[in-house]
Amino acid sequence: MDIQDKITFFYTIEEKLWDKKVEANKYFATLCILCVALLGAWHTAGSFLNSALDWNTEISMLNALTFIVYLWGLNIAESVFSCKDIKTATLRSLLIFASFVAGYIAGVILGVIVIIVVCIILFILGCYFVLGMLSGSLKPKGKWKTDDGDIINGEKEWGSDIVHGDDGQDYKIKDPWGM
Amino acid sequence: MNEQRFCPHCGERIALDTEQQYCMFCGEPLVDFVPQAAFEPEPSYKPKWWQTLAATLFFSVMIGQLLLETLYPESLGLFGFFIPLIMAIGFGILLNGIKNRATFVALIIIIVIDLLFLLFIFLPAIPVYSSWAWMNDLFLVIRNFIIPLSSVYALALIARNNVLTGSCRAWLHILILGDILALFWSTLNFWFPQDDFISIGWTYPFAYIFMFNNTLLRVLFACSWWVVARSKAFGGPYNKETSCDFSPLNKYMAMTVIAPAILIPLMLLIFNYAEELINL
Numbered sequence: 511m512d513i514q515d516k517i518t519f520f521y522t523i524e525e526k527l528w529d530k531k532v533e534a535n536k537y538f539a540t541l542c543i544l545c546v547a548l549l550g551a552w553h554t555a556g557s558f559l560n561s562a563l564d565w566n567t568e569i570s571m572l573n574a575l576t577f578i579v580y581l582w583g584l585n586i587a588e589s590v591f592s593c594k595d596i597k598t599a600t601l602r603s604l605l606i607f608a609s610f611v612a613g614y615i616a617g618v619i620l621g622v623i624v625i626i627v628v629c630i631i632l633f634i635l636g637c638y639f640v641l642g643m644l645s646g647s648l649k650p651k652g653k654w655k656t657d658d659g660d661i662i663n664g665e666k667e668w669g670s671d672i673v674h675g676d677d678g679q680d681y682k683i684k685d686p687w688g689m
Numbered sequence: 690m691n692e693q694r695f696c697p698h699c700g701e702r703i704a705l706d707t708e709q710q711y712c713m714f715c716g717e718p719l720v721d722f723v724p725q726a727a728f729e730p731e732p733s734y735k736p737k738w739w740q741t742l743a744a745t746l747f748f749s750v751m752i753g754q755l756l757l758e759t760l761y762p763e764s765l766g767l768f769g770f771f772i773p774l775i776m777a778i779g780f781g782i783l784l785n786g787i788k789n790r791a792t793f794v795a796l797i798i799i800i801v802i803d804l805l806f807l808l809f810i811f812l813p814a815i816p817v818y819s820s821w822a823w824m825n826d827l828f829l830v831i832r833n834f835i836i837p838l839s840s841v842y843a844l845a846l847i848a849r850n851n852v853l854t855g856s857c858r859a860w861l862h863i864l865i866l867g868d869i870l871a872l873f874w875s876t877l878n879f880w881f882p883q884d885d886f887i888s889i890g891w892t893y894p895f896a897y898i899f900m901f902n903n904t905l906l907r908v909l910f911a912c913s914w915w916v917v918a919r920s921k922a923f924g925g926p927y928n929k930e931t932s933c934d935f936s937p938l939n940k941y942m943a944m945t946v947i948a949p950a951i952l953i954p955l956m957l958l959i960f961n962y963a964e965e966l967i968n969l
Contacts, residue, residue, distance in 0.1 A: 533855035535863050538909065545902045552898060572963055573895040576956050581902070583873075583952040584866055587944045591862040 520609065524602065532602065534592035539606055542581045543613045549574055550617025551624070558625055578610050656681045734854075736919040739785045744918035746779040751911035755904065773806035783918060786925035791850035791933035795843035802836050802843075833875030837868040838945065844868070845941035850933045851922035860913035865941050867910050873949040877956070 515522045520540040524532050553574055556567035586603045593599035651665050654673045664675035666683070673681045699715035736744075754772055757764050780800045787793045812828050815821050844865050848858060 533859055535859040535909075536856070538863060538866075541905055541909070542902075545898070545905070548901070549898055569895045569898075572959065575959050575963055577895075577898065577902075579952065579955055579959065583948050583955075584870070586951075587866060587869055587948045588862055590940060590944050591865065592859055 528598050531594045531598045543609050546610045547613040547617035550614040551621035554618050554621035654683050734921050739782050740919045740923050743779040743782040744915045747914040748911050750775045755907050773803040777803040783923045786923045789931040789933055791846045795846040798843040837872040840868045841865055841945045845939050857920045860916040863909050863913045869945050869948050876949045
């Protein structure tokens with residue numbers, strides 16, 4: 511099974527099921543299923559972004575349903591054209607509808623997973639940022655590197671790049687975050 | 690049937706029509722006989738130069754129209770005049786290599802359709818309250834109903850009267866789907882005025898998914914014109930005596946009428962009742 515069979519997966523499946531009874535287009539049904547999956551992903555992600563950030567990205571269930579029916583009608587016509595008998599055409603269009611439902615659900619789940627992964631990545635990045643700030647500000651006493659490259663003992667002023675050294679002098683440090 | 694069969698034992702040719710069980714030359718039984726043609730791959734057809742020229746014209750014009758519509762919509766006023774003209778020239782080039790009378794008729798129908806699209810450019814010049822206003826309605830009826838139906842009829846003529854490979858026939862089906870889509874949209878506009886669509890919410894952001902799907906379909910249409918123009922149907926030579934089937938009663942015409950007739954009541958039902966069902 512090479513990569514092209516994986517890309518046009520619906521054509522591969524229908525070739526296995528009905529070998530010479532179907533002469534359908536290689537890309538059309540697969541593209542339609544991928545479009546429905548995209549619609550499902552947009553459905554979750556759009557409603558999440560709408561509720562979280564108040565963006566105008568929400569689509570209603572009504573739109574999704576009409577879009578699926580519209581694409582299904584096209585695919586029914588294509589099955590009638592490409593199948594040799596009416597039984598195969600019926601089974602193929604039913605299989606396409608089942609794939610649409612599966613693709614929609616997969617899109618919804620993928621949308622949820624992508625949102626969760628993005629949230630986790632944002633959380634980890636935020637943790638790094640906050641921890642870096644805290645490590646720069648909560649440990650004012652210790653060793654600091656000055657602009658000249660010397661290492662001195664002293665206490666850093668919070669929120670600035672000035673260190674009050676133990677010898678009574680003030681130094682300017684290179685890295686105010688202390689990292 | 691012109692395929693030749695050979696005896697697997699002695700290699701002598703066997704007539705196809707006889708139901709003989711033994712080879713007439715070596716006397717060996719022919720039980721496990723497999724036709725020679727089953728092992729040979731399909732002879733690949735080499736398209737003629739005019740087919741490649743016409744296919745290049747179609748593909749570049751359709752992709753160019755798509756790119757211009759998305760990137761630089763202001764240019765379509767001028768370019769819209771050239772699109773049907775170039776397409777008609779491409780079909781005129783394809784007239785070189787027609788195989789039979791049905792393909793000729795189909796190409797003439799498609800060329801006439803493209804020339805009609807040239808006429809539609811002058812449509813906005815007719816004032817709504819003039820005595821020529823009925824021309825607007827006539828043009829709308831022609832554009833919305835007669836052109837898709839006759840286009841499907843022409844493509845069905847090509848599909849039914851030529852020996853095409855399976856994949857080429859499948860690409861031709863995509864073109865027929867495009868005409869069904871045109872008929873579907875014009876019938877949908879007849880049932881739902883534009884205001885209802887906006888109130889239903891067929892707008893931003895749903896329109897983006899719809900535009901994405903539409904773009905994919907249009908790329909598929911360009912690819913299918915490339916494949917169909919380079920198929921055997923336009924590779925000649927012309928045969929006068931081939932009997933052609935001109936009947937409009939075929940599955941393509943039937944689905945052109947049936948698919949919108951099923952889809953539109955279904956969408957009507959969804960629009961009217963599904964909202965209450967979903968919000969239960």
